[in-house]
Amino acid sequence: MIAIVMVSLCAAALYQSRQDALNHTRDTLRDISLIAQRDIERNFELYALSLQAVVEGLQQPDVMALPPRLRREVLFDRAASAKYLGSMLVLDEAGNIVIDSGSDRPRQGNFADRQYFIVQRDNPDAGLYISDPYQSRLRGGSPSIALTRRLSHPDGSFAGVVLLAVNLEYFHNLFSGLSLGPHGSMSLIGTDGVMVMRQPYDPRIIGRNIRGASTFQHFVSAQEGSFSETASIDGIRRLYWFQNFPHAPLILMVAAAEQDFYAAWWRRTLTIGSLMLVFGSVFVAVSMLLGVQLRRRMRAESELQLLARTDGLTGLNNRRSLGEILDQEWRRAKRTKSMMSLLFIDLDRFKAYNDTYGHQAGDDALAAVARCINGNIRRPTDTAARYGGEEFVVILPETPASGASEIAERIRNAICECGIEHAGSEYGRVTASIGTVSRVPQTDDDLTAVIRAADEALYNAKATGRNRVAKSQLS
Template sequence: MIANRTPSITGQTGRPELLLIGGSLLTVIAMVCIVTFLLIRERASAQDAATRRATTIAQLIDADVLRTVELYDLTLQGLIAAAQRDELQNVSPQIRHLALFDRSTTARFKGDILLLDKHGEVIADSSRIEPKPGNFADRDYFLAHAFNRDMGMFISRPFKTRCDCDEADQWRISFSRRIASQTGEFLGVAVASLKLDYFDDLFKSLDIGTDSTLNIINSDGVLLAQKPYLQSDSVGKSFGNRPNVIRILNDRDGSGSFTSTSSMDEQRRLYTYSRVGNLPLTVMVALSSAEVFGTWRRTALLISGATGVLCMGLLWLTWLLARELRRRQRAERELAQLAATDDLTGVANRRMLDQTLRHEWFRAQRSGQPLSVMMIDADHFKAFNDRHGHQAGDQALKTLARVIGENVRRPADLVARYGGEEFSVILAETDSAGAQQIAEQIRQAVENLPWVDGAERAMTVSIGIATWTSASEMTLEQLLFTADKALYQAKEGGRNRVVVSV
């Protein structure tokens, strides 16, 4: 490459004014950069302070709502357990009513707690010993449990009661659970309602400032509560088609913040949102941007009049810095990926396996969901390696890793090389039957592979499976030991088979 050459600006005639202009420009640019940086930092500090304040408010609401929902869930579980006791069928209505609803919460905003049969008819009512006849087969909570046997606790859409009473116009939501026989047959629904005045009372003690709002929506974007109400009839309406709500509901993390314009009153606000545990409820704290950035704007307007001409310089420098940071992050991600990957097979290595297994173990402890571990070992691999050479052996391990990965499809599961010709698979939220089905698919797929041209026999795998459930008392080390023991039994039993630890 030939470099372009330019004549010097300071020739024999001399241009000292150019040097003065250049020095002045450099000085102004330096001042602009400093001032703009300070303004940006102050704005970020104002936003961070507002976000922390909003997050604290959201966490207070989350904690109270979670505690309330847990009380309702315990009430429903107690009601279902009592309803399935055979000895209650022959006692007096008063004793039966007391046994059914002895765990009922005494919360001030508690609505009716009902026990419905499989046709939606009321067979028990917390408010009266002799239940008032009624049918709720058309309610969303009844239909959800009637047609979905795996439904856990269901939170309904807001509704108004059907009674001719003072509370007829009050909005409520219900919490419900399915009642099933030992064979899984649908027997009915236990349901407890909560008056939405609960949220209004909860919001009263929270100060959010002027022109700001507190909102609670469900997973469909239906508004359950708001402070203050921007529209008198907004409760119970779906806002799932509004851009801000769509952005919040589509966030997989369930929490975050952003600044946007409200579609209800066209006010600019800083939205901070948080999903309430594992519930289909989201708390939104929308702070007025005018209040959040008011002081900063007055300062920025005063200073930007003298420095606004050179703002593009700072933007360019910021862009360069951001580009370098992106490059660095990309390089760090690549290094982290290399550090977690087995060089030969391309699957996770032992270090990644240990980290993921410990993470999934603690997650299973919290959720109570089963956790299965699969140990896979190539049968007669040493003989295969000696017969066909190390290069063929390495290729066999690569093929084996690929086949295992093709049969373990969920993103949350992990395939890792445990060591040598042994692989391990972590199956989160998978019971022993599901793990055995996947293991059989892997075993058959490996058995059917044409490993080496002219080979006397195909390579096979032996697989051992161990599963932790909430009913077991094994530790993480015992889980691995049990899976390894099952693998040993598979090899002792003739290889090319799957053994599930019992």
């Protein structure tokens, strides 16, 4: 017992030290990401304003009537001389340069084959478009990205493009000035998966599409977040922090290698662990048999407790634990006078699905649906459970009716988007009907009435066509 206590205290302290190193690194990565994101957003905002100013200037006859030098100064002001800007150009509908920020006499060039030109030409609502990296034809192959806006004739037809080129050297210098450790990395990636910049810098990586990489799947799964993964580019395992830009199709990723930020922890662990091993080995030898038996019993009890509260097929709470949680949340809502919402979810025509595809396929479909449900409730207080058969229940404490409807719609859409084939459904795939009820419990309210109301809302969703969300009148 003495050995176990001493080793446990030592292990707990070392584990906490490891978690502290991990949390500190995550906080540092978040701060670095925020610094870089704000710098990029601030500059892109200025670039966007410069482009808009050119678009508006081109629409003013007085400006277009000026001599070339004055017109260039009015249209481009001082934006064209900003650091890291390559060129600001006005292209006509054929892709030819008609106004050049660098010269009164426009340089010769046609860019009708560039993707940014094609996007603006074919999409009147493209707005501010940020291109993938490309090699500049006017600046000796300098790697750049383009920010563009569409020009339109009075009748709305395509009149050309205003282009602002940004040297990738801007991102390279910004990233290289941020310390990420010997094996750290930092990347700016388009939401289409194209690598815009990466530190450490390798020109062969710029422009590569990493859409198929497992790390990229994390980047597009949420607005921001953190995870650990092994990079497909260099095989180094890192802790990642990523942030999707709110107003641009870009993702900023900052990562620190585990071998770097755990290095000091590993040295401390080896020293302390070795000492504790020598000191505790005498006690461990005597108590080994007792320890083995104790661990077996604790493991069995833990597994039994988990089995008693969890549905084995879906991994969600089972009906027994649902009743306990529901009663607890209802009493708390009464006490705090807060609104509680319930979602009743039922898969449409699921008996026909089992009859057609078999019960094993039915079990696989239920597991997939459970993942959809669990993936769309994010608060720790929200609870999902399997009510029975193909029915599920979601408890949403402190959630108004509008929030419950939004979550229900997300779950319904996620299940539909799974695309599980269902020939017996009018939608051709597995879908779900959802009934919602939201209620601030009153003193004389009965929980069974709320459950019945949610069930009636589910019935209404079924009766009105399935694959939809219906709200209870009790809300």
